[in-house]
Amino acid sequence: MVSAKILFMSEAYLFCAFVLLFSVSAGLVLILLGKGRVERLLVLQLLGTSTVAVVLLLAQSLKLPGLRDLALVLGLLACIVALAFIRYGCLDSGSGGEKQ
Amino acid sequence: MIDFLGWLLIGLGIIFFLSGTLALLRFPDLNTRLHALTKADNLGLGLVILGLALHPGSLTIALKLFLIWLLVTLASASIAHLIARSALTAKHRLEDEL
Numbered sequence: 720m721v722s723a724k725i726l727f728m729s730e731a732y733l734f735c736a737f738v739l740l741f742s743v744s745a746g747l748v749l750i751l752l753g754k755g756r757v758e759r760l761l762v763l764q765l766l767g768t769s770t771v772a773v774v775l776l777l778a779q780s781l782k783l784p785g786l787r788d789l790a791l792v793l794g795l796l797a798c799i800v801a802l803a804f805i806r807y808g809c810l811d812s813g814s815g816g817e818k819q
Numbered sequence: 820m821i822d823f824l825g826w827l828l829i830g831l832g833i834i835f836f837l838s839g840t841l842a843l844l845r846f847p848d849l850n851t852r853l854h855a856l857t858k859a860d861n862l863g864l865g866l867v868i869l870g871l872a873l874h875p876g877s878l879t880i881a882l883k884l885f886l887i888w889l890l891v892t893l894a895s896a897s898i899a900h901l902i903a904r905s906a907l908t909a910k911h912r913l914e915d916e917l
Contacts, residue, residue, distance in 0.1 A: 731826070735829055735867075739836055742839075743840070746844070757906050758852070761852055762843065764898060764899075765839065765856055768891060769860070772868075775867070775871055776871070787880070787884070787887065797895075798894035798895070801901070802901070805901050
């Protein structure tokens with residue numbers, strides 16, 4: 720009875736992770752269809768935040784505590800990518816289709 | 820009871836994530852998108868992490884989850900401001916050139 724409950728919980732975590740991945744893949748459409756670099760950077764930020772949540776859910780579901788460290792690194796990396804984009808002025812040309 | 824509360828929070832967090840993605844797809848310009856994306860996503864992540872922290876029953880894991888949440892929230896808030904400022908200066912430079 721107890722083990723059945725634990726099994727149900729780990730599958731429910733997996734389901735939540737799947738829903739989040741679906742949401743991210745809907746955002747990835749915007750990378751394909753988007754007009755400017757800023758939009759794509761925004762999708763990247765969305766991807767970073769959602770990936771942290773997905774990896775944390777997977778850590779809980781698969782009983783792999785190491786994945787929590789991975790989530791920490793992914794959160795840091797998403798931030799650094801955006802910083803590099805801004806620092807080296809990659810956003811200057813093509814800022815969100817606002818050009819006339 | 821606490822399990823149920825945790826699932827409730829995770830479900831709410833996922834709803835916020837979905838609405839954030841929907842906002843990114845549907846909103847017209849950069850500022851509204853930035854606004855929707857940063858708030859909805861960070862709230863979603865916060866709720867998911869709070870729900871997860873209620874489940875394992877170990878204080879160490881809950882503390883680690885809290886630290887991850889703190890890092891992502893701080894980073895994402897500052898990045899949102901940097902993107903907005905960078906896009907604004909780029910727009911002004913474009914207007915000066917015209």
